[in-house]
Every structure is written in structure tokens, then in C-alpha cells.
Amino acid sequence: MLYDVVIIGAGVSGCAIARELSKYKLNICVLEKEEDVCCGTSKANSAIIHAGFDAKPGSLMAKLNVLGNEMMDDLSEDLDIPFKRNGSMVVCINKVGLKGLQELYERGIANKVKKLKLLSRDEALKLEPNLSDNVEGALLAPTGGIVCPFILNIAMAENAYENEVSFYFNTKVLKISKCEDFYQIITNNGDYRAKYIVNAAGVYADVFHNMVSENKIHITPRRGDYCLLDKEMGHHVTHTIFQLPTKYGKGVLVSPTVHGNLIVGPTAIDIEDKESTATTMEGINELIHKSEISVKNLQVSKNVITSFAGLRACEANHDFIIREVPDAPCFIDCVGIESPGLTASPAIGVMVREILVSKEHPVLKDNWKSKRKGILNPNNLSINERNKLIKNNPSYGNIVCRCESVSEGEILDAINRPLGARSLDGVKRRTRAGMGRCQAGFCSPKVMEIISRELDIPMEEITKCGGKSHIVLEKTKK
């Protein structure tokens, strides 16, 4: 089958693009090498909706950051995504740095970030009493926010799927060749033909770009280690606390998450292995040390419930590159999507749509669905509403994950909805089962049973995250 558009990568960029293009009468599919959406850079980042004061004025990054940020209110409403404008604060801990804070403020104004305000030491401490005693001033950006990166990504994918975009998982693109008026895409899972290719492959975007273009690019994965702290620390700060970059580096952020944890990170270590998401002792120690510069009494080692690493897809010029590749017509790059890629993703979707529409002039659908309903969270219901729900569907009365209070009903929804979960991590990202302080110790056998029952697959075939990540080897009694 000849697709009008094949999107490589089901991360947040790919899915945002898929959703925007699904407004048109186009045959679209998304190819993803992992078993689910949101398995690469999109799943392991700071979960921040940046205000946009950081990017270089005039850069594409600055433009799409601010645009993406502004789109989040409507998008989160349409797609039923947890999102909160908690505000960001850049903290400066010495008088010498105040000049830098002023510069950052001016850069934000140049980038058209709204409501920016410079705060004195006292004003900053009044808003955030747990800031370091050394704080000298801060930049407040009320438009900064926090989001669930998984749900943002998943919601855009589900919505695109509802609007007839096909998704092929465990499908790794091996080779792309240009034929007369289409591209031939060879994968481990069959061949695809596409009139247009959108390259939204994150840290692998250079590989696919270089298959079709003579002007080679290089993406450097920049590893960032993170620590996630217990919900008991979730209110330690209410804003996202950044450190004013110094000559010693960018510093690490400390932020509440939309689910009530506290996140600390990231480090920034350039590597070459595009799969190397292993944390290191040095990285974690760096986080523990650096986070204390801006926020006091964090006790990271005592309060950490998990640590992880993500890879930012950095291009040499540190700007997004979103355009039709000059020497490869109909091949649209969406590369160098490092931070603030999550924030910019809705605007990236719009930009790629505009590039394609201006060239192809597709017809708009008249039945496009703009809304997606998320997995019902019974914790947000009143007792009466909840009891009505349980009466109609008793599985909502059975708590499977006790740490995050996730019911069987939510897990069933996660598995049985469009593009449903196939693995423990798939269930975890959709429902938070296993995301809490016991880190799936209690619920994983139960979630495995539910997956096994619902998808009719034996326990031995259930994986943590697809591929070879099987949980159990074999039955004890054969």
C-alpha cells in the first residue's frame, strides 16, 4: 500500500505531527521500533512545559517553545491531559549572577514570553520558602508548567488513531530508497511505500536523514540522569526551580510533577550510544550535590523512589531543524528535537502540517475528532459518583496498585482502549500502576495476571517493555 505520509517515530513529535495531519484526507502511518508509543526521549525528560526564556532569540527553538506553551491549555482540555501552569523560577544564588538573571529576563522578553518578573530575595523566598538560604534573586515565569509526558504523547497518538492514522510497532526502519515518485521503506516487519516521509526519529533522526541526503548531519545523544522523589516531598516546592546557568554548567531543576512527586535532574553527558540509558553513580551523585544549590532539605538519597536516564537528541547547532530536506524532496526532517521539545511538540505538529499542506494541498476531513477522553481516574470522583461507577463496573472497586491507588478498572481501560498497553510499562505509563513508592513490588504479579487474561497471552510472554524484557522464564511445575 502506498501511504501519503509515513512518520518514523511514535514519540511526542511524531504523534503530534500524526494528529495534525490526521485532519486531512491522507493515508498516514507511524512506524515505531519499540512496542508502544512514548518509548524514547519522550518518556524520560523533565516533564516541563517551558515558558521560553531560555532559547536563543530568533531561533526556531524559541519560536516553537513559546507557541507550544500557548497551545497547551486548549490541547490539555481537548485531549484530557494532566497539565498545570505551576510557574517556573530561575534562582540566582550570588550577587554576581544577578546580571545574568537580568539578561535572561531580556531574552525572555525578546522571545515574547508573557508575564515575566524579576523577584528580590525576599519575594522569591516568600513564594518558595524552601529555596536555598543563599538565594539573591529570581526570575519568575508564571506561564511555565508541568505535564505528564507519557499521557501527552499517548493522548496525541490515541487521537490520531481515532482519526484513522495507522500505527505499526516493533517496526524498525532499516533502509529508505527513493523511487520514481515515492520512497521505499524497508523494515524488519515488511516494506512500506510513502509519498512523504516525516523523520521524527529522535536520537536516530540522523540515521534516516543520512539515508536520503548528501548533506550529512549528526545527532549526539545527551544523557540526562534524573531522580524521582517520594510524594511526601511533592510539596517541597510548588514552582519549577531552575538554577541560573553559570560557567560551570546549566544546573539541575527541582520540580513538582503533575502526579505529586518531586523530580530532580537532569545531568548533561554527551555520549555516542543511542541506546545507552543507563544511569551512573557519578551522574546521580552530581544530582544530589547540585540540587542542594537551589533548594534546601531535599535529602535526595533518603527520598528517592527511582532514578532513570533519558537521551536528548542534540544537533550541532542546538536548534530544531524542521524542513523539507533540500536534496530529498518530500522528506521532511524534524530533527534536533532536544529540550524544549516536549513543550514545542504541539507547535512542531502544526509546522510540519503547514510544510506538507503548502506543497500537497490535501483536503480537510469534515469528520475530524478533536477530542480524546483519557482513562477515568476514580480518585477525582465524589464518593457517590465513585459508588455508582463501581456498581456499574465492579472492577473499579478493586485496587491493584496500592501506592498510586490504581483500580483494576483503570488497568482494563488502559489495555482495551485504542493503541492499548501491551506490557507492564505500557500499563504503568497509562495508569501509574507500579509508578509509586514500592515500584511495582506488590502490583506487578497482579498486573501480569490481568494482561495475561485480557490479551490471552501466557504469563511467560508478558514483558516489561516489549522485546526480550520477559518477566518470568517458565512454569515451576511442567
Added chain:
Amino acid sequence: MQKYDIVIIGGGPAGLSAGLSAKKAGIDSILILERDSELGGILNQCIHNGFGLHTFKEELTGPEYASRFIEQIIDKDIEYRLDTMVLDISPNRIVTAMNKTEGMFQIRAGAVILAMGCRERPRGALNIPGYRPAGIFSAGTAQRLVNIEGYLPGKEVVILGSGDIGLIMARRMTLEGAKVKVVAEVMPYSGGLKRNIVQCLDDYQIPLKLSHTVVDIEGKDHIEAVTIAEVDSNRKVIQGTEKRYTCDTLLLSVGLIPENELSKNAGIEISSVTNGPIVNESLETSISGIFACGNVLHVHDLVDFVSEEAGKAGESAALYVLKSKETRDDVNENLSNVIVNRTNLTDSESLGDLRTDTIINVKAEEGVRYTVPSKIRSLHVNKFINLRFRVGNVYKNSFVSVYLDNERVIHNKKRILSPGEMEQVVVTKEMLCQKTDLKNITLKIESE
């Protein structure tokens, strides 16, 4: 709203024993709430033997031990609800719970007994660097998979931590045909019982490496190898001691944490040492009428001690209920003090100097990490107080000393004391009565 005299949160060994003793003490309106599909708690997956040596003077398996209690619960018509999750306990003892059939409901409890047990410390809390692949389990999760679900996680096993569940699982996995290559323990001593080291590791020639920890985890999808290295006395890795072990399973047995989220939400004061509620001699928490026992109070090694402790909590909760009923019946509230004396001080001739109900603090010092209880109300001591404690290091040929203020009243020689074994010492009421104005009871480990 439903009403019960005593609501017990958790139907494991602590909850069952508390229920039975409350019944014996004269309370009929008792409800046990259990989140799992059967009573017995973690005992159900502990199919090895060694349970009940103290309580029944014989060696039982976990399920057998549990069934001795469950049979009595059924026999005595003590009410329980399964598959029921408690969501909240309010300071005025309204318990909010949920299950499939009743939905969300609330119960007004005359007294509440916390018996929620504990959870295992996960890998995330240890900050072990490396990948996050499949094949890493806390030992108890692996125990459930093997013993309840009937699946073997893998065949080449490394165990980090020498807690009792890890030791038991080393033997269990070996018996199921897996090769347990090594058990690494970051501390210079084991966190488990001596008998488990002998029976589960030594008997199967499984090496235990003390002062060793995991410094790297390999394998992106599934675990493929770990690197273990020696640590110095500050638990810092000694460079050059790294050794790589290929494996398909890493089990963690690195500590148990009392599950006190409900207690904390209720506003109950929690000890930073035990992670359990701070309790008095009646095992009553900082909130009047809420009692705690078993692993939610402090982590135990032996279920026999859990049953004994929970029996005490059940009895205390029953007394509390009876007392408040009498108080309610009496128009004159002033009588309540008299009732306290009457119900708790049956042997009233030995009242001694304990005329007023003063609070005695129990202090853990010099090698003693904590004591349970940590507060004693002098008038509520009935014959004796059993002080349970753990030491913070290994002590050989040392003395467990108890001081009443400055006077040493107990000086017991112990051949060995280790952090993996809970200890206890009994302070009698006679001892307390001999001191006037007693403020502190202090436990110490002394070399002579």
C-alpha cells in the same frame, strides 16, 4: 454509617492475633479488613517451615501457621472482609474503605488496630546505577511469583542484600533448579537471621559476600549481568574490587519499610528509626484509640513475636473500648480515672509510688537503635513491660543494660547481639515501683 467496636486494618498474622485477643477480652463487635483475597497476609507465600516454634512449640509452614489463627477467627465468628482496601483513617477513627461489592464505605470504629505490615525497599530507593531492565525483583515479589503464581523468574541469580526473604529465596530458587551465584551484602554483617544463613546459604554452598554491593546493572531489555564490588567502612566502593557476574535475575532483599501511609495521613506520629508509629506501653499510637502491632509498628524477624505483640494490642484496644463505654454510661465523667485504675491495676496492692500517671520515656542509647514501646504511662503497667529492641551493630560478649534514671537494674550478658535479630528485655512493675519520680528508662549495650 456502619459501626464496630474495633476495626483491624490488615488480616495478616498481626491482624488475626489482635482480633482473637480482643475477642477474648470481651469485645464482640470486631471487623478485620483485608486487601488480599484471603486472610493470612504474607504468610501465604512463605511455604518454608520454621514458623511457630515459640507459639506452638513445633515447626510449621507459613500457611499452616496462618491457618491455626484463621480457624479460630472463623470458629469465634469474628467478622472480616476480603479484597477490601482501606483508603483513609481519620483521627476520630472513621475508616474509609472500598471493595467491589460495597463500593466505597465508611465505618465508625471505637478503636482501630493498625496491622498493615510492611513493604520491601525497591531498587529505586538504593540508587544503584545502570539500566532498568526486566529481571530485577524484590525478593518477596519473586517469592510470590514462584510460590503463588508458579513461575520461575530466571535460572542464574544474584541476590543483593541478606535480609531473611532474600536468604529464603536463595534456597527456594536453588530448589527450583536455578543457580544462585552470590549473595552480596553492603554491611559487614548479615541483615537476616543466623539460622537462615546456615540453612539457606551454607547448606547449598551459596557464597555470602559481606561489605559488597552492586555497582552496575547491564542489559537494556532484560538483565544480563551485574558488577559487584567491595565497599569500605563508609560504604564507599573500593576501586579495583569489581567483579562481573552474568545473570538473568537480580533479587533485592535490602530492607523492609513499615507501610504507614494511612497512619501518616491520620496524623499519627512516626519514629524516624523504625518508620513505625511511636507507641506507649499499650501499643497505642499518638492518637488515642488507634493501636499498632506487627510489621507496621516495627519490622520483626519471627512471626511468633508478631502474634504475641498483636495479642497485646488487641487486649489494649479491647480495654480502651470497654473503658470508653463505661465512661459513656457514667454521667459523672470524673469517675473515669478510677476506672482506669480498676481495669489496669488488678494487683492494686503493688501500687507503690505510682500514684499519678506520669509518662516515662524509654531511651535507646549506646548501640541500641530503638525500643518499642518508647513511652510508658506508669499507671498502665500491668505486672511487666516487654521492651523490644534492635542493636545497630554486631556485639560479642556484651551486656544488655537497663537503667531506671541513673540506676542500672538489668545487666544481662549476651554471647552475641546482631542487627538482624530482634531482642527483648523485661522490666517488671516491681522495678518501676521502687523508683520515685522515674523519668527515663535507658537501654544500652555495655562491654562490661
